Every structure is written in C-alpha cells, then in structure tokens.
Amino acid sequence: xxxxxxxxxxxxxxxxxxxxxxxxxxxxxxxxxxxxxxxxxxxxxxxxxxxxxxxxxxxxxxxxxxxxxxxxxxxxxxxxxxxxxxxxxxxxxxxxxxxxxxxxxxxxxxxxxxxxxxxxxxxxxxxxxxxxxxxxxxxxxxxxxxxxxxxxxxxxxxxxxxxxxxxxxxxxxxxxxxxxxxxxxxxxxxxxxxxxxxxxxxxxxxxxxxxxxxxxxxxxxxxxxxxxxxxxxxxxxxxxxxxxxxxxxxxxxxxxxxxxxxxxxxxxxxxxxxxxxxxxxxxxxxxxxxxxxxxxxxxxxxxxxxxxxxxxxxxxxxxxxxxxxxxxxxxxxxxxxxxxxxxxxxxxxxxxxxxxxxxxxxxxxxxxxxxxxxx
Numbered sequence: 510x511x512x513x514x515x516x517x518x519x520x521x522x523x524x525x526x527x528x529x530x531x532x533x534x535x536x537x538x539x540x541x542x543x544x545x546x547x548x549x550x551x552x553x554x555x556x557x558x559x560x561x562x563x564x565x566x567x568x569x570x571x572x573x574x575x576x577x578x579x580x581x582x583x584x585x586x587x588x589x590x591x592x593x594x595x596x597x598x599x600x601x602x603x604x605x606x607x608x609x610x611x612x613x614x615x616x617x618x619x620x621x622x623x624x625x626x627x628x629x630x631x632x633x634x635x636x637x638x639x640x641x642x643x644x645x646x647x648x649x650x651x652x653x654x655x656x657x658x659x660x661x662x663x664x665x666x667x668x669x670x671x672x673x674x675x676x677x678x679x680x681x682x683x684x685x686x687x688x689x690x691x692x693x694x695x696x697x698x699x700x701x702x703x704x705x706x707x708x709x710x711x712x713x714x715x716x717x718x719x720x721x722x723x724x725x726x727x728x729x730x731x732x733x734x735x736x737x738x739x740x741x742x743x744x745x746x747x748x749x750x751x752x753x754x755x756x757x758x759x760x761x762x763x764x765x766x767x768x769x770x771x772x773x774x775x776x777x778x779x780x781x782x783x784x785x786x787x788x789x790x791x792x793x794x795x796x797x798x799x800x801x802x803x804x805x806x807x808x809x810x811x812x813x814x815x816x817x818x819x820x821x822x823x824x825x826x827x828x829x830x831x832x833x834x835x836x837x838x839x840x841x842x843x844x845x846x847x848x849x850x851x852x853x854x855x856x857x858x859x860x861x862x863x864x865x866x867x868x869x870x871x872x873x874x875x876x877x878x879x880x881x882x883x884x
Contacts, residue, residue: 562846569840604709639834641833645808701758
C-alpha cells in the first residue's frame with residue numbers, strides 16, 4: 510500500500526522520515542516454525558554502510574516473539590553480510606524467548622510483553638551484576654483477520670469481539686454483528702475463532718485490549734496463555750493466519766504482515782469512523798504510550814481504550830530483552846552492534862518497509878542511549 514508521508518508523522522515516528530517514494534508496508538510476523546522463511550516481504554532497501562560492526566563476530570543466538578521475526582529477517586539481510594555475523598533467531602514465541610534468556614541460553618530475547626517481576630528476578634542470575642531490561646524496538650497492529658464469503662468490510666466493536674472469542678456469539682448472522690454491519694449480507698455460517706496454542710505476547714496484548722475495553726464481557730485474567738473456552742488453537746501467528754485463510758467462517762488475531770490475502774476487521778472504537786489496522790493507525794496509538802519502566806528499563810504502557818480519530822486500539826510493541834550489565838563477553842559485541850542497527854534511523858526505516866510501526870522518536874532516542882551503555 511502506497512501513501513504520502515505527512516509532516517506530523519515525522520514528529521511521531523523516526524521511521525517516518527522524508528522519502529521521495531511511498532513506503533510499502535508489511536507487519537509484525539513471521540514463519541513461526543523458526544525456519545527463517547518470512548510470510549511477508551521482508552526485503553530491505555537500506556544500505557549496509559549504516560551498520561557499525563565494532564568487534565562483532567561469530568554467531569548471535571536469540572529467540573522469542575514470532576511477531577517481530579519478519580523484522581529480524583529483514584534486519585539480518587543487511588547486518589549479517591556487513592558484519593559477517595550469523596543471526597540465529599528462532600521466533601518460537603515470547604514465552605519461549607524469555608525462558609531461554611533467563612536460563613542464559615541466548616544473548617537477547619524478543620517479547621511482545623515486558624518482563625514481569627519474577628522474570629526480572631530470574632534474569633539477575635544470568636546478568637552478572639545487572640538484570641534484564643526491556644527495549645521497545647518494533648511496533649505494529651494486531652489485525653483481526655476473517656474469512657466470511659461475501660463480506661468485504663466487516664466492522665466489530667470490543668464487546669462483540671470478546672463474545673466471539675469466548676464462544677458467546679457463534680454465527681456470523683448474529684444480531685450483534687448485524688447491528689454493526691447494517692449493509693452487509695451476513696451468512697448463516699458458524700464462526701470458527703482461532704487463537705494461539707502456545708504462550709504468546711500477541712495473545713497477551715490482544716486480551717489486554719479486551720480487559721481494558723470490555724471487562725464485563727471478558728472475565729479472564731489475561732496473560733500469554735489463552736484462557737477462554739472453545740475455538741481453534743494454532744501454533745504461531747502463521748498458524749492462526751493459515752487457519753483463517755483455509756476455513757470459511759474463521760476469524761483470528763495476528764500481526765498485520767500475516768494478513769496477506771486476508772480481509773481485516775475495522776474496529777469501532779467510538780471515534781467518528783471505524784479504524785482499520787495499518788502502520789499509520791498503530792503509530793498514532795503508540796505515540797501516546799508512556800514509559801513506565803524504571804532505570805534503564807523502557808517498558809511502555811499502551812492506550813488500548815483510545816477513541817482518537819485514526820488510532821487503532823489493538824497494538825503491540827515488541828521489546829528486545831537484554832542484560833543492562835553482565836552480558837556474556839563473547840556475545841556482547843555482536844548483540845550490541847545488532848541492537849544498535851535495529852534502533853538506528855536506517856533500521857527503523859526497515860520497519861516501515863515491512864508493515865511494522867517504527868518506534869516514536871522520543872522513545873527510540875532513549876533506546877539508542879541505553880544500547881550504548883550495555884556492558
């Protein structure tokens with residue numbers, strides 16, 4: 510999708526720098542099997558001349574969020590040849606990544622949720638004299654993809670979404686859906702709601718949205734593990750997207766890059782017009798996020814209840830989790846160089862080229878400063 514960059518986005522996002530051509534957008538996603546094949550186009554047009562390798566060498570092991578794997582793949586295509594460092598990022602999910610990090614198996618983890626207190630405590634055992642910190646690096650919308658024949662522009666609101674994923678609304682011609690889509694020809698078709706089968710930061714962010722906006726209809730505590738009854742489970746965002754694509758009547762949540770060839774829901778937030786998932790609508794929401802981490806930790810608080818015009822409410826930020834101090838000497842140079850490139854102006858441009866929302870300028874500036882202080 511091509512669009513003309515506007516000056517206001519330059520204030521919101523470092524990635525929205527002036528370019529003569531429009532940006533082709535793609536989202537937070539991957540092939541979740543860890544085989545390195547991205548589901549979207551993770552091509553990058555940035556130059557390797559912007560990469561500062563320092564003493565980076567060898568192999569860099571990382572794991573975690575599948576949501577950001579398309580971005581990692583795109584960054585790797587530039588960084589690895591420039592620095593001759595092999596990046597091995599599995600993308601097995603946020604839960605797996607955090608576990609591997611706190612067990613000292615990887616240099617950094619990707620997670621769509623910031624570290625919890627018990628995870629910070631566990632990280633102190635592997636970060637010699639330090640602890641794990643959250644560095645926001647990737648933003649993007651969580652799209653609701655659907656497969657309903659004859660329905661091209663579906664609108665849903667938070668209560669209806671909650672009831673669908675909690676098996677309370679079971680057919681597409683339900684009165685609640687009809688009310689939101691008066692002009693649509695909704696079929697008498699069973700709903701198949703797909704969710705993640707493994708611990709997932711995408712699930713965590715999706716259910717945070719439901720908890721924040723419609724707690725009366727979502728009675729679960731939330732978190733990375735899916736808690737509602739019923740529905741269909743699938744592994745990774747790629748698995749959920751495939752389930753939606755292959756099953757008539759299906760709906761599921763996944764990062765925007767997985768929505769290739771899949772219709773996406775416009776959310777009725779209470780704004781004048783329903784909002785579709787896009788890099789711009791996600792950036793508009795992330796720009797209002799607040800840093801709630803302490804010290805060098807830059808965990809953010811997102812506004813899931815936004816009613817701002819053009820702001821998409823189901824948004825996530827992926828964090829790179831790394832030791833502030835006590836990183837392993839053999840992996841620190843490569844990890845620091847790779848993270849530096851990811852947070853650089855060119856690295857954030859890669860996000861905009863791959864359907865992700867670049868991190869707003871004020872926040873990414875803090876990330877850069879923190880990376881330089883890693884030891």
